[in-house]
Amino acid sequence: MKTFQKIAVPIVAIALFLAVWEFLVWVNGWPNYVMASPSDLPEAYIRFWNLFVSGGWQTLWRTVAGLGLAVLFGTALGMVMGFSRVARDALYPLLVGFNAIPKATLVPVLALLFIGQHNFNTVLMAFLISFFPIAVSVGIGLSTLEPEYRDILRSLGASRFTIFRKIALPKTLPEFFGALKVSVTLAFIGTNLVEIISPHGRGLGALFLSGQTNSNYPLMFAVLIALAVLGIVLYYAVVALEKIFAGWAERPHG
Amino acid sequence: MTNLIEIKGVTHAYQTPNGPLPVLDNLNIAVPEGEFAAVVGPSGCGKSTLTRLIAGLMKPDTGEVWLHGERVKSPRKTVGMAFQNPVLLEWRSILDNVILPLEIVAPSMPRKQREARAEELLALVGLQGFESKRPSELSGGMRQRASLCRSIVHKPDVLIMDEPFGALDAFTREDLWQTMHALRASEPFTAVLITHDLRESVYLGDQVFVLSGRPARTQYVLDVHYPQAEGLRKLEGLYTPECAQMLATLREQIQIAQGRHPEQAVH
Numbered sequence: 001m002k003t004f005q006k007i008a009v010p011i012v013a014i015a016l017f018l019a020v021w022e023f024l025v026w027v028n029g030w031p032n033y034v035m036a037s038p039s040d041l042p043e044a045y046i047r048f049w050n051l052f053v054s055g056g057w058q059t060l061w062r063t064v065a066g067l068g069l070a071v072l073f074g075t076a077l078g079m080v081m082g083f084s085r086v087a088r089d090a091l092y093p094l095l096v097g098f099n100a101i102p103k104a105t106l107v108p109v110l111a112l113l114f115i116g117q118h119n120f121n122t123v124l125m126a127f128l129i130s131f132f133p134i135a136v137s138v139g140i141g142l143s144t145l146e147p148e149y150r151d152i153l154r155s156l157g158a159s160r161f162t163i164f165r166k167i168a169l170p171k172t173l174p175e176f177f178g179a180l181k182v183s184v185t186l187a188f189i190g191t192n193l194v195e196i197i198s199p200h201g202r203g204l205g206a207l208f209l210s211g212q213t214n215s216n217y218p219l220m221f222a223v224l225i226a227l228a229v230l231g232i233v234l235y236y237a238v239v240a241l242e243k244i245f246a247g248w249a250e251r252p253h254g
Numbered sequence: 255m256t257n258l259i260e261i262k263g264v265t266h267a268y269q270t271p272n273g274p275l276p277v278l279d280n281l282n283i284a285v286p287e288g289e290f291a292a293v294v295g296p297s298g299c300g301k302s303t304l305t306r307l308i309a310g311l312m313k314p315d316t317g318e319v320w321l322h323g324e325r326v327k328s329p330r331k332t333v334g335m336a337f338q339n340p341v342l343l344e345w346r347s348i349l350d351n352v353i354l355p356l357e358i359v360a361p362s363m364p365r366k367q368r369e370a371r372a373e374e375l376l377a378l379v380g381l382q383g384f385e386s387k388r389p390s391e392l393s394g395g396m397r398q399r400a401s402l403c404r405s406i407v408h409k410p411d412v413l414i415m416d417e418p419f420g421a422l423d424a425f426t427r428e429d430l431w432q433t434m435h436a437l438r439a440s441e442p443f444t445a446v447l448i449t450h451d452l453r454e455s456v457y458l459g460d461q462v463f464v465l466s467g468r469p470a471r472t473q474y475v476l477d478v479h480y481p482q483a484e485g486l487r488k489l490e491g492l493y494t495p496e497c498a499q500m501l502a503t504l505r506e507q508i509q510i511a512q513g514r515h516p517e518q519a520v521h
Contacts, residue, residue: 148341155309156358156408157329166354170345248345248388 066126078138141172264317292455295465
């Protein structure tokens with residue numbers, strides 16, 4: 001019953017959402033170049049399914065690659081900031097400033113720096129936009145570790161690395177996954193940003209752009225829905241990883 | 255009898271923006287092997303600094319700390335520590351929490367042997383059946399029991415405790431005191447207990463050291479003659495005239511340490 005409810009409730013919610021959307025389009029008599037309705041979409045998927053598959057794959061792998069880099073770099077940066085006060089004081093304003101820059105402005109910069117390297121540019125953008133939350137949360141997680149936790153092992157003569165591996169790292173995992181949930185969405189936005197803005201883009205973003213160019217409005221909406229689905233898949237992949245590696249942090253339901 | 259712990263003329267100050275803050279001033283403490291030393295003193299008098307010095311986590315400005323005839327200059331594997339916060343690792347089971355020090359001190363010990371040792375201790379403190387539970391599933395008193403097991407699992411010479419029972423309610427605390435005596439009866443260690451509770455210091459200690467207010471020096475040493483010759487000490491002993499006398503003496507000393515004259519404080 002519980003499992004059934006867990007699956008059924010979100011499905012009913014999605015079905016309701018689609019019904020309201022369809023109803024609004026019908027009631028207002030919007031033509032599909034103003035607002036496509038859900039019933040327009042299957043046709044677009046059937047006609048362009050091979051483009052959806054190849055575009056979806058490109059968007060997916062570049063997002064995951066960018067996120068992977070963000071995890072490596074963000075964790076390393078977070079460790080540096082977590083262990084050294086000087087590094088924290090030095091890097092924090094820089095990071096905050098960098099994070100405040102609208103990433104769309106970086107697309108032409110990257111396009112000029114690495115001309116024609118579309119895959120590289122896209123992965124780079126996904127990375128640039130998503131490492132910040134990871135670096136900050138790992139940094140805070142490590143720097144707020146209570147000294148007693150360190151002392152249990154330090155009083156036995158354990159090395160800094162052992163203390164990090166056995167205590168600091170696992171203790172920071174819940175914060176890390178919290179940040180990763182934000183980062184995965186950001187990385188996805190970064191990928192699409194480059195795909196849509198940069199000329200000769202690829203992936204779902206480029207498919208959206210071609211829909212716009214050809215005034216194929218149902219296709220554009222179909223791409224948006226495909227993006228939403230992909231975003232949901234990525235997000236829940238992170239949730240699944242969190243359950244495996246940091247499930248202990250979850251409070252038992254009571 | 256040799257002294258297992260010897261603190262000789264230790265003076266220490268912390269560097270603060272407002273200049274040095276002296277916390278220990280020519281402190282002397284000696285604890286014979288197998289004895290239990292309780293340390294009491296006013297709040298903020300440097301008791302926790304003392305635990306970190308004995309554990310080798312800090313070096314004193316002047317003076318010496320000796321354990322087992324060796325001068326302490328860095329942490330050593332023969333020390334166990336327990337704090338007011340049980341600091342159990344939430345991602346490990348109770349059993350794996352207790353095993354943790356063995357992973358550092360005896361990395362080559364077979365897993366089976368580690369588990370057997372941890373299970374033995376957990377049974378001794380009344381936690382059999384809870385080995386596979388997570389710390390969050392246990393009550394505060396049970397967590398502190400597990401923390402005590404962890405602090406002695408590697409058979410340390412010295413057990414250093416910094417107010418381990420301070421956050422527990424009065425009844426749980428008394429239970430834990432009795433557990434402490436049960437542990438002492440089967441585990442050979444020399445203990446230093448920092449506490450704010452005078453009854454605790456008398457019930458558990460062989461000697462009670464009263465520290466003066468900051469900077470702390472040894473103001474008074476009480477040899478505990480618990481009104482019971484054999485077996486584990488009974489709680490009822492605390493309510494005898496002998497204990498009342500010892501507690502009164504300690505109370506008086508604490509008031510002096512706080513800078514109050516004992517007669518003034520009596521109303």
